[in-house]
Amino acid sequence: MLDDTYFMKQALMEAQKAFDKDEVPVGAVVVCKERIIARGYNLTETLNDVTAHAEMQAITAAANVLGGKYLNECTIYVTVEPCVMCAGAIAWAQTGKLVYGADDEKRGYQRYAPTAMHPKTIVKKGVLQEECAALMKLFFKKKR
Amino acid sequence: MLDDTYFMKQALMEAQKAFDKDEVPVGAVVVCKERIIARGYNLTETLNDVTAHAEMQAITAAANVLGGKYLNECTIYVTVEPCVMCAGAIAWAQTGKLVYGADDEKRGYQRYAPTAMHPKTIVKKGVLQEECAALMKLFFKKKR
Numbered sequence: 001m002l003d004d005t006y007f008m009k010q011a012l013m014e015a016q017k018a019f020d021k022d023e024v025p026v027g028a029v030v031v032c033k034e035r036i037i038a039r040g041y042n043l044t045e046t047l048n049d050v051t052a053h054a055e056m057q058a059i060t061a062a063a064n065v066l067g068g069k070y071l072n073e074c075t076i077y078v079t080v081e082p083c084v085m086c087a088g089a090i091a092w093a094q095t096g097k098l099v100y101g102a103d104d105e106k107r108g109y110q111r112y113a114p115t116a117m118h119p120k121t122i123v124k125k126g127v128l129q130e131e132c133a134a135l136m137k138l139f140f141k142k143k144r
Numbered sequence: 145m146l147d148d149t150y151f152m153k154q155a156l157m158e159a160q161k162a163f164d165k166d167e168v169p170v171g172a173v174v175v176c177k178e179r180i181i182a183r184g185y186n187l188t189e190t191l192n193d194v195t196a197h198a199e200m201q202a203i204t205a206a207a208n209v210l211g212g213k214y215l216n217e218c219t220i221y222v223t224v225e226p227c228v229m230c231a232g233a234i235a236w237a238q239t240g241k242l243v244y245g246a247d248d249e250k251r252g253y254q255r256y257a258p259t260a261m262h263p264k265t266i267v268k269k270g271v272l273q274e275e276c277a278a279l280m281k282l283f284f285k286k287k288r
Binding site for chain 1: 188192193194195200203204211212213217227228229230231232233235238254256257
């Protein structure tokens with residue numbers, strides 16, 4: 001079934017790719033009419049680029065596929081709550097819906113910019129929360 | 145003299161390039177040890193990409209030049225107050241100093257995410273404010 005859980009699993013597969021590259025394991029997919037049109041995973045270390053978050057890459061890729069920069073008919077699935085930068089990008093893209101898994105109390109946008117989201121963007125959180133958070137915990141435990 | 149005014153003039157030259165391409169005229173330069181190591185101007189329409197703000201491009205380019213993703217010894221000059229997305233990127237890069245020209249009361253980060261900046265980033269505003277704002281006003285007047 002092509003529901004939120006299904007697509008979050010796909011985002012988790014992206015996060016696993018980041019994990020395997022020793023990157024903070026966050027993954028994202030952009031879905032339009034039940035079809036995944038873009039994928040991304042965190043590559044900040046590999047690319048030496050703080051802007052290379054999963055969501056940023058997925059948004060850029062999705063706009064490329066659509067031939068337009070607005071994602072108002074799309075849902076972005078992210079394994080972890082977006083940071084301020086990514087929330088800003090999701091807002092600029094007028095993204096139809098944001099679904100995320102685990103909260104990020106330290107760096108998540110809700111702490112710093114709770115009103116940054118576009119007013120029309122529907123936000124849903126907690127999908128596969130435990131799996132998304134577990135991958136992050138495993139990463140940071142390995143780092144210590 | 146290689147002061148803030150000099151570098152802001154360089155950022156304004158970038159903004160003019162955006163203006164000439166019918167893009168919202170915002171420009172940025174990144175300066176490290178009195179040398180411009182990266183330039184950028186808004187290309188969101190041309191690239192069909194909401195993430196293609198002047199600052200984002202300049203940050204990515206500067207990290208490329210430095211071979212590292214932190215800009216703690218750099219100053220970023222932007223003609224207009226950064227948005228939430230760009231403020232987030234400037235924070236992730238741990239940018240040493242942010243200097244901007246005109247305020248952006250509608251979309252600037254100070255309205256939505258006043259605490260988003262890295263605590264070590266020095267922020268200075270109002271350099272060539274009138275010139276920076278005038279270019280924006282001219283652009284939006286032309287659009288009407």
